[in-house]
Amino acid sequence: MIWLTWRQHRKQALYTLLGFAVLAAVLVPIGLSMRTTFADLGLTDCVNQLARADVAQTTRETCDAGFHRFTNQYGSLNLLAVLLITLPVLVGLFWGAPLVAREVEQGTHRFVWTQGVGRNQWALVKFGLVGAGVLVLAVGYGLGMSWWVEPLTQTAREGRFGLIVFDLQGVVPIGYTLFAVALGIFAGTVWKRMLPAMGITLAGFIGVRAAIAVLARPHYQPALTQTFPIDGGGIPEGDRGDWVLSVGIRNADGAMVAEDTRIQCPPGGKGPDGRACGAELGLKPGAYNWELYQPADRFWLFQGIETGIFVALALLLVYLAVRRVRRIA
Amino acid sequence: MSGTRGQRMDMVLEADRLGKRYGSTWALRDCSLHLPAGRIAALVGPNGAGKSTLLHLAVGLLKPDAGTVRVFGRSPYGDTEGLADIGFVAQDTPLYRDFTASELVIAGGKLNKRWDAALARQRLAQLGIPPDKPVGKLSGGQRAQVALALALAKQPRLLLLDEPVASLDPLARREFLQSLMGSVAESGTTVLLSSHLLADLERVCDYLIVLNASQVQLTGAVDDLVAEHRQLVGPRHDGGAIGGVAAVVRASHTDRQSTLLVRTDGPVTDPAWTVREVSLEDVVLAYLADGTTKTNHSEWGVAA
Known part of the structure; x- marks a missing residue:
């Protein structure tokens, strides 16, 4: 069985590795150049200093300027990062969907399932080996991406919790990739033709990923709130890397006055017409800025939870696929 | 058991x-x-x-x-x-x-x-x-x-x-x-x-x-099947029993004459019938024709 699986998929494995090698050949030089610039602008030092609470105002301004220059130079790479998050689903499309669908489409399941190896064993060995191969690939991808996006995430305010970069690095790519492959396999056992199976895999993957990222992820842990006055001080520092879920301005009694906005007034500031700062928004004395967020140090917890969800979904789909294989003739 | x-x-x-x-x-x-x-x-x-x-x-x-x-x-x-x-x-x-x-x-x-x-x-x-x-x-x-x-x-x-x-x-x-x-x-x-x-x-x-049509029509050793089936040609048949015939598999009629493909359970001695041997293909076709006269008039929306 192992020999057969290897013989059937060796060409595909070669092409996959080749694809990843080409990708690495493109990304590694970019990553190295990003890191050189990052160090040259003194941003490594900045990251360390900004992590401390008692950072001087001048340092902060210098660092912000440096971050700004870095972002100007490399910000467009965030677009590339968007493209890179499609890799797990591509693996699912080309490794998962054809695994059963292609056998059935070409009729070879009637050859292989009527030899001396039971269908359960066939399915488990095949799914297991492909799963293991894909797992190695996903670990490499996750590590590589973590290294590659690090400078980009460190200069961005929301840090590693950013909408694209969270999905790109750490352990979540493992969950996504296994899920995509399992979804592909399952779709192949239901629709039994490669193209429909691939289409369903693509649609299903996007749907589930979006639903979990948008609906579930912000609630893995109860979000924290912080408040700060509207005059002077401004946004408290030290929250770099926090994932801000929502902001607004509340009056002293807690009623939300203006959503999705913040205000900063000079101490005791008045508008040109003599009204108090922010009065046009309906602010009363004692109003404050309000923010709901997930702190930066929950990054690995969130990564773990999200990976767990997708691995569990993958296992469920593989179980269903094995059951369906018994019904195909 | x-x-x-x-x-x-x-x-x-x-x-x-x-x-x-x-x-x-x-x-x-x-x-x-x-x-x-x-x-x-x-x-x-x-x-x-x-x-x-x-x-x-x-x-x-x-x-x-x-x-x-x-x-x-x-x-x-x-x-x-x-x-x-x-x-x-x-x-x-x-x-x-x-x-x-x-x-x-x-x-x-x-x-x-x-x-x-x-x-x-x-x-x-x-x-x-x-x-x-x-x-x-x-x-x-x-x-x-x-x-x-x-x-x-x-x-x-x-x-x-x-x-x-x-x-x-x-x-x-x-x-x-x-x-x-x-x-x-x-x-x-x-x-x-x-x-x-x-x-x-x-x-x-x-x-x-x-x-x-999803059902077994005939099964048996080829020699037996050929040996026990006969074609009878004789006067127009009205469905009555014929000596030696176990079942009529297929019948076709003209005004005065009937041609029957029958399964026999003994020699057909009635002199009114001319008995002919059949090939395996004749037997198979007779049984296949038996099950296929399924009309689709209503599905096609035409009068039967």
């Missing part, structure tokens, strides 16, 4: 009121038949009659929805060990097209406990099949031979072939059947081949199963 088995020891394949349903349509229904050991049996019926379904049930690809099917006394669905005794060549002889014939022989060895790779190589060498060419690039006849060689390498006691010659040209057909007969003659393997054309199999088979 042991009594039944002892009685049926010589039965390779037994189906009892076997049925398989796809959605609400029965692909096979109330199918009861026995295939004795050592026979070369032809499974004949028009396309869609349920031949593939019956073979898939016999090789354990499908699970029965009704009744039972037993091969060597075992229920084949999910029975991996029992598979060792069954060689199966599916319709259109599906093989991994990018594998070479030699790699397929290796694959078979990895997938089976009992595997005679030397036999397979011997056969393929004799047939002049190139070992290093992907089987997808071989001709249809050569690919069918590869599939047959792989099935025989299992040293099966029952060989099931689903429309093995349907896609072959006449020459390849003859070669395939010849090489099949040559190899099963020595081993005493029971063979069940399906085809929608009796002519393909008439020369090689000694047992016949006729399937039509």
